[in-house]
Amino acid sequence: MKSLAVSLFMLLLAGCGHMTSSQPYFEPPAPPPGKALVYMMRTQVIQGSFYDSIFSINDSAVVGLNDRNYSWVFISPGLHKISAGQHTHPKNVYLNLTVEPGKAYFVEYTQEYMAELIRVRDAREGKVLVRGYSYIPVK
Numbered sequence: 055m056k057s058l059a060v061s062l063f064m065l066l067l068a069g070c071g072h073m074t075s076s077q078p079y080f081e082p083p084a085p086p087p088g089k090a091l092v093y094m095m096r097t098q099v100i101q102g103s104f105y106d107s108i109f110s111i112n113d114s115a116v117v118g119l120n121d122r123n124y125s126w127v128f129i130s131p132g133l134h135k136i137s138a139g140q141h142t143h144p145k146n147v148y149l150n151l152t153v154e155p156g157k158a159y160f161v162e163y164t165q166e167y168m169a170e171l172i173r174v175r176d177a178r179e180g181k182v183l184v185r186g187y188s189y190i191p192v193k
Contacts, residue, residue, distance in 0.1 A: 077189040082126050089128040090153045093184055095175075096123055096138070097164040107138045107163050108146075115142045117192045119163070124187040131155045138163040138172050147172045160184065 085091045094109040096119040106118030109125070112135050117125040131153050139146030147170045151159060160180025163172050175183065 079124070079185045079187060080189065085128050085156060085158075088155050089130060090155055091126055091158040092129055092136070092151075092153070093124055093126045093158065093160045093180060094119065094136075094138075095160060095162045095180070095184055095187060096121065097162060097183075098122055105140050107140065108142055109161075109163070110137045110142050110146070111135070113137070113142070113144075115193070117190055119190055122187045123190045124184050125190050125192050127192055129153055136161050136172065139170070149173065 082091060092111075094117060096107050098121040106120050108118050109116050111127070111129065116127060119125060134151050134153055135148055136151050137146040137148035147163070149161070149172050151161065151174060153159065158177060158180075160175040160177060160183070161172065162175050162180070162183070163170070165171065
């Protein structure tokens with residue numbers, strides 16, 4: 055019975071695991087012609103902090119980020135739905151982002167007053183924030 059309890063506890067711990075990174079911020083390459091650079095960032099959150107937040111672009115999962123993690127992608131110009139949540143789900147918080155080629159965008163998932171938010175940060179603020187985060191590559 056004791057070994058069963060230990061086994062269940064270990065299984066529970068394994069289920070709570072997430073990708074971690076010790077790679078500090080680095081400057082990504084410039085976007086290729088006709089593309090934009092989109093940073094995805096997750097601040098430190100309280101509710102659900104044991105789980106990665108899955109960032110999706112146009113309903114396709116891109117990367118899972120935990121507290122103070124970031125990633126980036128190059129995307130084509132146009133209107134894109136960017137969402138984040140514990141799982142890929144239509145009810146996740148999202149925003150519609152109109153992307154222009156050659157620009158950089160900083161999309162942040164955070165919580166304020168226990169409410170989930172996803173927003174675009176001003177480029178200057180975003181650059182300062184992301185420099186304190188650790189990098190997780192997209193899949």
